[in-house]
Amino acid sequence: MAAKTLTIDGKQISAEENETVLQAATEAGIKIPTLCHLEGVYDVGACRLCIVEIAGTPKLLPACTTKVAEGMEVKTDSERLRKYRRMILELLFAERNHVCAVCVSNGHCELQALAYSLGMEHVRYDYTFPKWSVDTTHRLFGMDHNRCVLCTRCVRVCWHIEGAGTKNVSGRGAKSKIITDLNQSWGTSDSCTECGKCVMACPTGALFQKGSTVGEMERDRDKLEFIVTAREKKQWIAD
Amino acid sequence: MIYHDLIAIKEKELAARKKIVLRCCLAAGCMSSDAKGVKEQLAKAVAEAGLQDQVEVRGVGCMKLCCEGPLVAADPQNALYVKVTAANAPSIVAALNGGQANAAQTNPDAAFFKKQFSIVLANSGVVDPERIEGYIAADGYQALHEVLHEMTPKDVVEAMVKSGLRGRGGAGFPTGLKWGTVAKSPSAKKYVICNADEGDPGAFMDRSVLESDPHSVLEGMAIAAYAVGADQGFIYCRAEYPLAIARLNLAIKQAKTLGLLGAGIFESPFNFNIDIRIGAGAFVCGEETALMASVEGKRGTPRPRPPFPAESGLFGCPTLLNNVETFANVPAIYRKGAEWFAGIGTEKSKGTKVFALAGKIKNTGLIEVPMGTPLRTIVEEMGGGAPDGGTIKAVQTGGPSGGCIPSQHLDTPVDYESLGKLGSIMGSGGMIVMDQTTNMVEIARFFMEFCMDESCGKCIPCRAGTVQMHHILDKIANRQATARDLAKLEELCDMVRNTSLCGLGQTAPNPTMSTLRFFRNEYEALLQPDPFGPHSNGAAKQPELATK
Amino acid sequence: MATVWLGGCAGCHMSFLDLDEFLIELADAVDLVYSPVVDVKDYPENVDLCLIEGAVCNEDNLEILHKIRARTKVLVSFGDCAVTGNVPAMRNQLGIDNAENVLQRAYIENAQNNPAVPKADGIVPQLLENVRPVHEMVYVEYFLPGCPPPAARIKSLVAQLLAGAVPKQEGEQLKFG
Ligand SMILES: Cc1cc2nc3c(=O)[nH]c(=O)nc-3n(C[C@H](O)[C@H](O)[C@H](O)COP(=O)(O)O)c2cc1C
Ligand code: SF4
Ligand code: SF4
Ligand code: SF4
Ligand code: SF4
Ligand code: FES
Ligand code: FES
Numbered sequence: 007m008a009a010k011t012l013t014i015d016g017k018q019i020s021a022e023e024n025e026t027v028l029q030a031a032t033e034a035g036i037k038i039p040t041l042c043h044l045e046g047v048y049d050v051g052a053c054r055l056c057i058v059e060i061a062g063t064p065k066l067l068p069a070c071t072t073k074v075a076e077g078m079e080v081k082t083d084s085e086r087l088r089k090y091r092r093m094i095l096e097l098l099f100a101e102r103n104h105v106c107a108v109c110v111s112n113g114h115c116e117l118q119a120l121a122y123s124l125g126m127e128h129v130r131y132d133y134t135f136p137k138w139s140v141d142t143t144h145r146l147f148g149m150d151h152n153r154c155v156l157c158t159r160c161v162r163v164c165w166h167i168e169g170a171g172t173k174n175v176s177g178r179g180a181k182s183k184i185i186t187d188l189n190q191s192w193g194t195s196d197s198c199t200e201c202g203k204c205v206m207a208c209p210t211g212a213l214f215q216k217g218s219t220v221g222e223m224e225r226d227r228d229k230l231e232f233i234v235t236a237r238e239k240k241q242w243i244a245d
Numbered sequence: 246m247i248y249h250d251l252i253a254i255k256e257k258e259l260a261a262r263k264k265i266v267l268r269c270c271l272a273a274g275c276m277s278s279d280a281k282g283v284k285e286q287l288a289k290a291v292a293e294a295g296l297q298d299q300v301e302v303r304g305v306g307c308m309k310l311c312c313e314g315p316l317v318a319a320d321p322q323n324a325l326y327v328k329v330t331a332a333n334a335p336s337i338v339a340a341l342n343g344g345q346a347n348a349a350q351t352n353p354d355a356a357f358f359k360k361q362f363s364i365v366l367a368n369s370g371v372v373d374p375e376r377i378e379g380y381i382a383a384d385g386y387q388a389l390h391e392v393l394h395e396m397t398p399k400d401v402v403e404a405m406v407k408s409g410l411r412g413r414g415g416a417g418f419p420t421g422l423k424w425g426t427v428a429k430s431p432s433a434k435k436y437v438i439c440n441a442d443e444g445d446p447g448a449f450m451d452r453s454v455l456e457s458d459p460h461s462v463l464e465g466m467a468i469a470a471y472a473v474g475a476d477q478g479f480i481y482c483r484a485e486y487p488l489a490i491a492r493l494n495l496a497i498k499q500a501k502t503l504g505l506l507g508a509g510i511f512e513s514p515f516n517f518n519i520d521i522r523i524g525a526g527a528f529v530c531g532e533e534t535a536l537m538a539s540v541e542g543k544r545g546t547p548r549p550r551p552p553f554p555a556e557s558g559l560f561g562c563p564t565l566l567n568n569v570e571t572f573a574n575v576p577a578i579y580r581k582g583a584e585w586f587a588g589i590g591t592e593k594s595k596g597t598k599v600f601a602l603a604g605k606i607k608n609t610g611l612i613e614v615p616m617g618t619p620l621r622t623i624v625e626e627m628g629g630g631a632p633d634g635g636t637i638k639a640v641q642t643g644g645p646s647g648g649c650i651p652s653q654h655l656d657t658p659v660d661y662e663s664l665g666k667l668g669s670i671m672g673s674g675g676m677i678v679m680d681q682t683t684n685m686v687e688i689a690r691f692f693m694e695f696c697m698d699e700s701c702g703k704c705i706p707c708r709a710g711t712v713q714m715h716h717i718l719d720k721i722a723n724r725q726a727t728a729r730d731l732a733k734l735e736e737l738c739d740m741v742r743n744t745s746l747c748g749l750g751q752t753a754p755n756p757t758m759s760t761l762r763f764f765r766n767e768y769e770a771l772l773q774p775d776p777f778g779p780h781s782n783g784a785a786k787q788p789e790l791a792t793k
Numbered sequence: 794m795a796t797v798w799l800g801g802c803a804g805c806h807m808s809f810l811d812l813d814e815f816l817i818e819l820a821d822a823v824d825l826v827y828s829p830v831v832d833v834k835d836y837p838e839n840v841d842l843c844l845i846e847g848a849v850c851n852e853d854n855l856e857i858l859h860k861i862r863a864r865t866k867v868l869v870s871f872g873d874c875a876v877t878g879n880v881p882a883m884r885n886q887l888g889i890d891n892a893e894n895v896l897q898r899a900y901i902e903n904a905q906n907n908p909a910v911p912k913a914d915g916i917v918p919q920l921l922e923n924v925r926p927v928h929e930m931v932y933v934e935y936f937l938p939g940c941p942p943p944a945a946r947i948k949s950l951v952a953q954l955l956a957g958a959v960p961k962q963e964g965e966q967l968k969f970g
Binding site for chain 1: 551697705709713735740
Binding site for chain 1: 870873876877878879881882883885886887889923925926928929933936937938940960963964965966967968969970
């Protein structure tokens with residue numbers, strides 16, 4: 007495959023033709039903040055945290071869905087990008103009810119980690135304090151909509167890795183909601199195979215194993231990667 | 246069908262023309278005030294007067310002055326009756342022979358009509374949209390014939406480039422360039438899609454075109470399909486337009502029957518079919534990638550571009566997607582020539598633009614004017630200015646993605662570049678006039694609420710950002726906001742515009758930013774003092790702490 | 794310097810007491826003029842620094858907060874309740890009647906003896922319609938998240954302020970929860 011040379015943050019990088027800017031940066035050890043990206047499933051470019059500046063393009067583009075090109079000059083960090091990323095995070099915290107102190111994911115949450123690593127020490131927008139429910143009808147897992155960031159990682163793994171097609175999105179705008187089957191309680195879902203992949207994929211405390219209490223919900227994302235590698239490359243490599 | 250057959254239909258139709266035609270608007274605007282009843286009574290009155298051989302009562306599309314509907318026109322008497330009721334019918338018929346009509350009339354030679362320049366709306370209000378023969382009599386489908394038999398697909402694309410037509414769906418992308426990209430793709434399967442989702446509040450141009458002259462859109466699509474090498478077309482029309490959908494269905498059926506759609510059109514190897522897909526009423530489904538997802542039967546949410554539809558569109562195939570009005574321009578361009586078209590309008594904006602004129606203005610309705618026509622001509626001369634002695638304060642174009650142009654800029658020519666310079670956009674053609682009583686903060690809040698409700702929720706800046714911007718606008722309007730809130734609003738506008746995934750989010754801040762640009766004083770007048778804000782303790786800067 | 798305790802669990806103040814020997818250093822550098830651990834009734838004038846624990850839950854909280862803002866140079870939102878509303882703000886999700894519902898549940902439904910909502914004008918403050926974080930009510934200079942913020946985090950911020958610097962907190966020092 008043809009290789010492309012580009013610079014990311016001033017660093018000369020060579021990447022394969024079909025790679026995304028995010029892949030190229032990751033290989034070069036440059037970290038770009040991401041939230042909706044999940045190794046193993048296709049990208050949707052929804053969270054906009056991975057936006058980067060590309061010379062010659064007036065628009066900011068998401069690194070996870072932008073393909074590398076010859077001679078591309080990418081900037082993954084700037085005053086402006088940092089400001090926008092922080093604002094996006096503030097919007098997320100103001101959008102639903104995140105009470106880290108009593109959250110199963112406290113300390114293991116991608117959203118929380120993004121917030122502190124991007125210097126978000128408080129949220130400047132008025133909290134909306136919406137009313138959302140918690141679905142604990144499933145035998146093994148629970149879903150707390152208060153903590154969902156609508157990244158659709160659960161939907162994508164459920165459809166494209168497990169192939170069950172249980173999880174979906176209903177509604178639109180701020181009323182969007184992750185649903186199971188035809189918007190019924192998870193416990194009554196016929197299609198859920200109880201594989202737990204969605205729980206493993208979730209970046210926040212929205213999906214959790216029942217019985218976990220504050221801070222106990224740790225995820226083993228390597229398992230997802232293992233399954234994807236096994237399926238796509240027919241290699242069974244577990245660390 | 247060959248050319249000869251087409252001309253035969255035209256001549257037969259013309260030969261059967263009666264001396265007098267009563268044109269009766271049967272588009273949705275007039276239909277909502279009993280135009281159908283008016284037409285029936287007119288036909289009955291004609292029969293009762295024994296004038297069937299001399300008078301045709303013809304249902305036609307929109308006659309443009311919708312606010313005065315139902316409209317009835319009498320040819321060749323050059324009379325235009327307004328607000329006609331079924332009871333007026335006998336006297337209108339009587340007036341054909343010198344009697345006195347008891348229906349109100351308006352001057353068909355007024356500026357509202359005379360300043361129009363019709364390409365897209367040439368048949369609107371003239372031909373019967375439910376009869377293909379009417380369209381053929383107006384030279385319909387001749388362009389398609391010429392294209393299929395006299396031009397190569399490459400010629401067709403080149404002529405489109407030369408015409409200078411730009412997309413009428415909002416962004417003004419050069420149509421020829423788009424056709425060329427799809428044409429160049431080697432894919433065996435390609436699609437043509439007509440975007441008839443028209444979701445902007447206040448816009449009804451596309452609906453009128455579909456209801457008044459559906460065949461022009463079908464012919465335009467067929468020419469485009471030939472140019473790019475597609476054999477299947479879709480029209481994505483919103484469910485709120487039942488009349489447009491019914492007329493499109495009828496038009497497709499008629500065109501198929503005559504062999505103007507389907508296999509081997511005009512005895513050429515060119516095949517083209519058109520199907521209708523009905524949208525369920527989400528504004529975002531007008532965005533091209535969301536629209537295609539919806540046609541595929543998926544949830545209608547946009548996806549990042551590239552790849553653009555021209556490279557990978559519907560079902561992964563190269564897809565040409567144009568707006569209704571864009572397609573409706575096409576037949577005339579090939580019938581009259583690209584040079585003719587390029588001679589109309591301004592240097593960078595060719596042809597005409599249809600606007601749905603609405604709001605605080607005397608004459609509301611449809612207007613079509615050459616690009617570059619000053620706004621003032623449209624709102625003051627044609628629109629007749631603000632009603633009830635009011636003064637015009639601003640003109641809004643581009644709907645929820647556009648901006649407000651204040652009255653001091655009324656001399657701005659209407660073209661893509663000039664409107665863009667003023668922080669607005671041409672948009673799809675909604676034009677809302679505001680008078681001195683309009684509260685600009687309310688306007689910004691209204692459009693922000695629209696965007697908030699219509700956000701698909703996929704990306705965070707738009708989904709959560711519109712909620713916060715709306716919240717701040719709400720606070721400002723309710724006199725609960727401080728200067729700090731206004732600063733936050735401006736910062737959000739900038740972020741949402743630069744980081745959102747699709748055009749909805751990217752343009753959602755426009756109405757707010759444009760009213761802030763021209764009417765900032767209205768915002769500031771509503772701001773409250775900030776007694777507990779920074780430095781409310783008297784300190785002018787970061788205070789130094791005293792230690793022991 | 795002052796510290797106040799609004800709608801919170803006092804955990805942040807416990808963490809403050811965990812400063813151990815730094816408390817002694819601090820005592821040398823500042824006068825603690827108002828605090829739950831100091832017996833002063835009225836918030837004094839000309840305070841340099843105030844750490845505010847807890848969310849703004851009732852009229853009393855709001856009143857003193859306004860007084861604090863007017864009389865203090867630098868405010869620090871101290872702990873998650875002050876910064877985000879945290880657990881006290883969970884009642885907001887119950888909608889417009891949340892204050893009434895919470896009182897009913899606490900003092901009537903779950904009461905073992907004498908169910909009655911306490912009411913004594915001027916003594917028991919009225920709950921606000923919504924619980925809000927401190928910075929939504931008054932301007933706040935600095936933020937110290939954490940539930941509670943670990944002593945080391947408090948020390949770092951206070952020490953920087955004492956040194957006259959604009960305090961910088963980074964990475965995990967800003968973690969909520
Ligand atoms: C949120 C949103 C809504 C849109 N709605 C419409 C619409 O209703 N009709 C339309 O023709 N184009 C609409 N567009 C523009 C289309 O995405 C597309 O650019 C256009 O249909 C292309 O056709 P054109 O080149 O002929 O203008 C919309 C775009 C966005 C971002
Ligand atoms: S999901 Fe993450 S950010 Fe949200 S409450 Fe839990 S730990 Fe905090
Ligand atoms: S457990 Fe598996 S099948 Fe069930 S919803 Fe999650 S991913 Fe889908
Ligand atoms: S439940 Fe988790 S994985 Fe699914 S959308 Fe919400 S945050 Fe993402
Ligand atoms: S900008 Fe708005 S409408 Fe467009 S993808 Fe994002 S959320 Fe959806
Ligand atoms: S990770 Fe790229 S947009 Fe979310
Ligand atoms: S709808 Fe009848 S004139 Fe426009």
